[in-house]
Every structure is written in C-alpha cells, then in structure tokens.
Amino acid sequence: MSDAGQMEIRPASVGDLDDLVRLEEAFPEEDRFPRRTWRRLLDGNTVSHVAVSGGTLVGAAVLLFRTGSRVARLYTLSVTPDLRGKGIARQLMAVGEAAAAEKDYDRMRLEARESNQHAILLYERSGYRVIARVAGYYPNGETAVRMEKPLGSSASSGR
Known part of the structure; x- marks a missing residue:
C-alpha cells in the first residue's frame, strides 16, 4: 500500500515506451498494444499519463480526442496486477478527466x-x-x- 502512496502521475513520453510495453505483458495477448501502437499513441492526438512508484511505471491511461467532438475517449487504462485495488486507476482516470475538461470536452x-x-x-x-x-x-x-461520464462543473469539485 505504501507503493501507491509514493506514486507520481505525470504525462507519458516516448521515453516510457519500453515500460508501457512491459506493463501490458501481464494482460491477455489480445488486450495488449504492440510497441508500434504505443509509439503512435504517444505521438498522436492523445493525452497519456503514467503512474510511477519507486521509479517503476505501474499504470497508464490514454485519452483520445476527435476534432469536432465534445466526447473524449478513455482508450486504455492499465495498472500492474500487484498494485490493483490501491486507487491508482481512479487517480489516472481523475487526471485524464481533468485534462479532457480543460480541453472543453464535456463527456468521457x-x-x-x-x-x-x-x-x-x-x-x-x-x-x-x-x-x-x-x-x-x-x-x-x-x-x-x-x-x-459527464465532465465539467457538475463532475468536478471546486468549480
């Protein structure tokens, strides 16, 4: 539990590519993204965040944005199996939802x-x-x- 408490959520970068591929090794093969897909996601019209604990990438979330739409899409959400249930997925979702709302998307x-x-x-x-x-x-x-889920003032506190 202390691992999740020492966690940092930050924007993903191309430097995270190896760790993102490694994170998905625990998932069924049909649910894994190939390396080239991760590379495209990190370079495309997306917002990606990773959770890092003790220097190790332990979770990731990718949002897709379509021009002309008000609906953002949570494309993938992954947490390493040994840290599931510790709130990492919820934190990644909250950061992603806030990023989408900042870009004027009203739903996820x-x-x-x-x-x-x-x-x-x-x-x-x-x-x-x-x-x-x-x-x-x-x-x-x-x-x-x-x-x-609706985003914006009705979905976030403090607005």
Missing part, C-alpha cells in the same frame, strides 16, 4: 469487456453509466459495454 466515454465486471464496477463507482452494449466489439467476438 470508454468501452469495457462485458466479462470484466471488476473494471465495470470501478467505472460505475467513478460516475460512469452504461449507455450501450456493442456485440462483437472485441476480436474474440466478446460484447463491449460502452460507458459515459
């Missing part, structure tokens, strides 16, 4: 595997609501649960 949207009840519960507890189910969304044919 994401998809989760319907079978990933742990993630769905995390998102629900963070204010996301299911807005759709998308059959066959994942390469293995699994259904996705599409979730959304």
Whole structure:
C-alpha cells in the first residue's frame, strides 16, 4: 500500500515506451498494444499519463480526442496486477478527466469487456453509466459495454 502512496502521475513520453510495453505483458495477448501502437499513441492526438512508484511505471491511461467532438475517449487504462485495488486507476482516470475538461470536452466515454465486471464496477463507482452494449466489439467476438461520464462543473469539485 505504501507503493501507491509514493506514486507520481505525470504525462507519458516516448521515453516510457519500453515500460508501457512491459506493463501490458501481464494482460491477455489480445488486450495488449504492440510497441508500434504505443509509439503512435504517444505521438498522436492523445493525452497519456503514467503512474510511477519507486521509479517503476505501474499504470497508464490514454485519452483520445476527435476534432469536432465534445466526447473524449478513455482508450486504455492499465495498472500492474500487484498494485490493483490501491486507487491508482481512479487517480489516472481523475487526471485524464481533468485534462479532457480543460480541453472543453464535456463527456468521457470508454468501452469495457462485458466479462470484466471488476473494471465495470470501478467505472460505475467513478460516475460512469452504461449507455450501450456493442456485440462483437472485441476480436474474440466478446460484447463491449460502452460507458459515459459527464465532465465539467457538475463532475468536478471546486468549480
């Protein structure tokens, strides 16, 4: 638990590429991004943050922004398995939501595997609501649960 307490969340950089690829090694192969995808995400129209504890990258979040849209997308959220349940994912989401709101996006949207009840519960507890189910969304044919959360003054404290 002390590891998560000593954590820093900062913008991701190309220098994090090896650690981002390594972070995903604990996940099922069909859910991992190849190195070239991480490189594209770090260079593209995204905002990426990483959680670092004791000099080790322990989590990451990537947001996608589409020109002309008011909806940002939480594209990926990853936390190393041994530190799950310590609040790292929630902190990464909060930083991402604040970044999207600063860019005048009024909603955050994401998809989760319907079978990933742990993630769905995390998102629900963070204010996301299911807005759709998308059959066959994942390469293995699994259904996705599409979730959304309003951003801005109604979603953040102090505004």
